[in-house]
Amino acid sequence: MKNITIYCFRNDLRLFDNPAFLKATIESDVLLPLFCHPNNHLIYKGIQRIGIHRQTFLRQALNQLRSHLRSLNSDLLEVNGNICEEIKKISEAIDATKIIFEKIVSPEELDEEISIRSIGISVETVWQSSMIDLKDLPFELENMPDIFTEFRKLIELKKIITQAPTSLPKKLPPLPEKNIKFNSNFNFSKGIRYKYSSFPYLEEQFNGGEKNALSHLENYLLQKLPHTYKETRNQLFGIHFSTKFSPWLSIGCISAKYIAFKLKEFEDKFGANESSYWIWFELLWRDYFKFLHFKYGKNLYLKNGLNKNARIINHNDDKFDIWIRGKTGNNLINAGMRELFCTGYLSNRMRQIVASYLIYDLDCDWRRGAQWFESQLVDYDVYSNHGNWLYIAGNGTDPRGGRKFNTTKQNLEHDPNNLYKELWLEHSINVSQI
Structure with a gap:
């Protein structure tokens, strides 16, 4: 019996250093990459939950992901609707045996996971969005310190070695033989270009996507900007006063682990200072907020x-x-x-x-x-x-x-x-x- 897997991309729109996707490529005879657009309901007086800026950046990233998959003789199926219902229909259509996706522990995404598990086929999740791996934490998550400073000191005391990134798949399993319509013509509102934007995502170099994320990281390090980050980070506008990693990190065009890995390489080559440390410090804050969701869940809301x-x-x-x-x-x-x-x-x-x-x-x-x-x-x-x-x-x-x-x-x-x-x-x- 063939292992027919659906890989559901969430906030991990990349192929490089994506352990969950790599796992799917290794374990599958047939692989269908999928992205289900999140529910964009109205939140206040006609305002959409996902506004034009994120819609545009997400569309850019998905287009780039699709191109990358096609270069490896695969493709990306996009659907819109209830994620559980859509996955159920697709899994029945292609006789899927397994679903794999990254673990997200915010309340709505956990509810989605519970619904997907009710479909009745094997579901595997992989936690991969933090800089620090769960297995490297010096405490159980239910016992993590509530206060960030105490959390940070325990992390620093352990002297965790930043892991090298996982490899990029060189070859992907074939797509299902069933006839599938790979449609990317979803309606979305496109952002407006502003000359003074501090993150001009409509300019090509700041587009959403894995290629742009990796290029931005490389350029940031080449300019040796980590050495001045702490002095400029509180400025109010401009391109280079902060790292600008966050848009790509938010939808997983690049991993926090890889940024930390390249930052350590930079420090080894050009020297570490308080500013370069502060980039790691901010990435740790990002982890801290993630791990608090493991501990407190819906109470945070x-x-x-x-x-x-x-x-x-x-x-x-x-x-x-x-x-x-x-x-x-x-x-x-x-x-x-x-x-x-x-x-x-x-x-x-x-x-x-x-x-x-x-x-x-x-x-x-x-x-x-x-x-x-x-x-x-x-x-x-x-x-x-x-x-x-x-x-x-x-x-x-x-x-x-x-x-x-x-x-x-x-x-x-x-x-x-x-x-x-x-x-x-x-x-x-x-x-x-x-």
Whole structure:
């Protein structure tokens, strides 16, 4: 009996250093690569859950993935709808014996996995989205330290060696013999080009896709930018002030492990400093938010998160509206919200500032802000987005409570000459279509 496998791509749109996909190629006689488009329902007053920026970047990445698969005499089947129903129909049509996909532990994706397992054929999942492998952790996940600093110190104490990437498959098993329509003509809204975007995903070098992700990493290291990252990371706009790895990481065009591996190579060759360490430090924060989902799961999505003594919130949709439209009484906030809407990107510093303003100055529900970021950010990642909003709101694991930013102080420190505000407030930016 032939092993007929469906490989369902999720947030791992790459072939290089993809252990789950490599496993599928090794264990299968017949292999069908599949991508099921996520449900793009409306979240607020006609706003789509997946906005134009992420739609465009995802489409670019899928096109590149399909081209790569075709170069290996395979293809990518795209479907739209309920993932369980679609996989059930496909598995019956091709007599599939196994389904393989990467493990995602956020609530909706876990529910999807449970539904897929109910189909009745073998299901295997592989955890592969973190920099640190689960087997290398110096603690069981249910016992991981809640406080990031304690978590980091235990990780550093173990001195984990960054693993070399898994190989790129040189040959893929054949596609099913059954007649399958490989259709990529899905409707999506295309983003608009903005000259001053800090992540101009419509420019070819910043397109979604594995090839672009690997090229960007190589160029970033060639310019020796890791040596200055910590000094520039809090700037508000520009291409090179931060790594810009996050959009490609968010949908798995590149792995965090491979970035860490190449960063270590860079440090061995050109020397390590506090800035290069800080890139690893930020990747570790990303892991921390992932691992918290193993420990706390759906509790992270409650109104008060993990905080039993959370402040009372009097959410007001009118206040939320002026925030998303960039029409508050604060020009720094307005500039940030307009940049986000127009380009799908915000610096880490501005993300914290606008989040704090929504929570503490406008007294709105942090979960609504997290939803808006999910809709707008080109680099949306469920773990990091949710973790950072919990952190600012004081409903996560930090015993110090939330983070209220003084916008006057932030203005003086990060935009003293008003360059950022002028960039997004004085140009013709149309946010009226929200």
